[in-house]
Amino acid sequence: MNKKQIEELQIRAKRIRRELTEMLYNAGSGHWGGSLGMADIFAVLFFGGVLKYNPKKPDWVERDRFILSNGHIAPVYYTVLEQAGFFGDKKAQLRRTGSPLQGHPSHIHIEAVETSTGPLGQGVGVAVGKALALKLKKIDSRVFCICSDAEHEEGSTWEAIASAGKFKLDNLIFILDRNHLQISGTTDEVANLGNIANRYRDLGWEVFEVNGHDTAKILRAFSAIKSKNGKPKLIIAKTVMGKGVKFIENDYHYHGRAPNEEEYNKAMELLK
Ligand SMILES: Cc1ncc(C[n+]2csc(CCOP(=O)(O)OP(=O)(O)O)c2C)c(N)n1
Ligand SMILES: [Mg+2]
Numbered sequence: 060m061n062k063k064q065i066e067e068l069q070i071r072a073k074r075i076r077r078e079l080t081e082m083l084y085n086a087g088s089g090h091w092g093g094s095l096g097m098a099d100i101f102a103v104l105f106f107g108g109v110l111k112y113n114p115k116k117p118d119w120v121e122r123d124r125f126i127l128s129n130g131h132i133a134p135v136y137y138t139v140l141e142q143a144g145f146f147g148d149k150k151a152q153l154r155r156t157g158s159p160l161q162g163h164p165s166h167i168h169i170e171a172v173e174t175s176t177g178p179l180g181q182g183v184g185v186a187v188g189k190a191l192a193l194k195l196k197k198i199d200s201r202v203f204c205i206c207s208d209a210e211h212e213e214g215s216t217w218e219a220i221a222s223a224g225k226f227k228l229d230n231l232i233f234i235l236d237r238n239h240l241q242i243s244g245t246t247d248e249v250a251n252l253g254n255i256a257n258r259y260r261d262l263g264w265e266v267f268e269v270n271g272h273d274t275a276k277i278l279r280a281f282s283a284i285k286s287k288n289g290k291p292k293l294i295i296a297k298t299v300m301g302k303g304v305k306f307i308e309n310d311y312h313y314h315g316r317a318p319n320e321e322e323y324n325k326a327m328e329l330l331k
Contacts, residue, residue, distance in 0.1 A: 060107070060278055068274045072102040075142070076303045077330045079134040083317040086153040089162065092300040092313035094135035096238050096271070097205065100296055101139045103277045104234075110203060114144035117171040123200050124173050124189050128182025129207035129236060130163040131315065137164075145171045180213030182206065183233070187219045190231035190291070201230045209241035212250040217258075224263025227289040235293060236271070238300040240311040259293045271296030304329055
């Protein structure tokens with residue numbers, strides 16, 4: 060990618076941050092901090108030529124499977140699906156009764172949502188199962204799964220990671236939203252995660268680390284993971300919860316809060 064294309068992705072990420080902020084403000088509830096923190100990664104995945112998808116045919120067999128395991132950051136996902144054309148002209152409101160934009164992503168409501176998520180640790184297990192199924196069916200697609208650091212407090216997450224190593228699922232890519240925060244404090248305060256990279260390596264994974272807000276480096280990380288070497292891949296994205304809205308950055312109280320009117324106005328100034 061050249062400099063201009065990288066700049067376009069940075070502009071895209073800002074637009075994603077603005078639109079998800081508006082979506083949350085209109086809803087009056089939802090998860091703002093983590094959504095802002097993952098906007099740069101989502102921009103590269105969906106608009107940087109990484110993921111294979113067809114908004115007109117969400118069930119296209121050769122699509123890459125994308126799973127947002129930390130389903131609470133649904134606002135960034137919905138914003139991206141909308142910008143990528145998955146919703147056509149339909150406008151829906153977040154968190155309204157009957158709306159497809161449920162508080163957490165729901166496959167029943169949106170076909171493009173590969174699997175419903177929300178319970179921490181659930182999506183990672185499904186991602187491993189889908190990667191194994193693709194191998195067995197000899198379909199040459201990949202599974203991309205975004206997951207959070209608090210999900211690594213769940214025992215079942217580690218069972219899934221161990222299985223992926225055992226089955227040599229080199230068609231599986233996890234992107235870890237490593238913001239060191241969760242709902243009630245830092246991940247260090249709440250649980251001891253140890254050295255996540257080493258734990259994955261021990262279980263047969265290849266591990267990459269990247270600044271989750273540096274578009275050029277994120278692109279480079281995604282191009283480094285193409286090798287079919289029998290190892291599932293983990294990209295640890297070092298992120299800042301609330302990125303782009305200075306006055307909420309790194310504050311876990313914004314894990315599950317939507318902006319009030321004053322915060323919304325201030326945020327939109329910052330995201331111009
Ligand atoms: C199995 C399960 N336990 C508890 C919860 C409640 N819960 C929602 S988000 C969260 C932690 C959030 O931390 P993280 O996933 O790292 O997301 P971030 O705050 O960084 O966006 C918890 C405990 C849940 N959704 N699922
Ligand atoms: Mg976190």
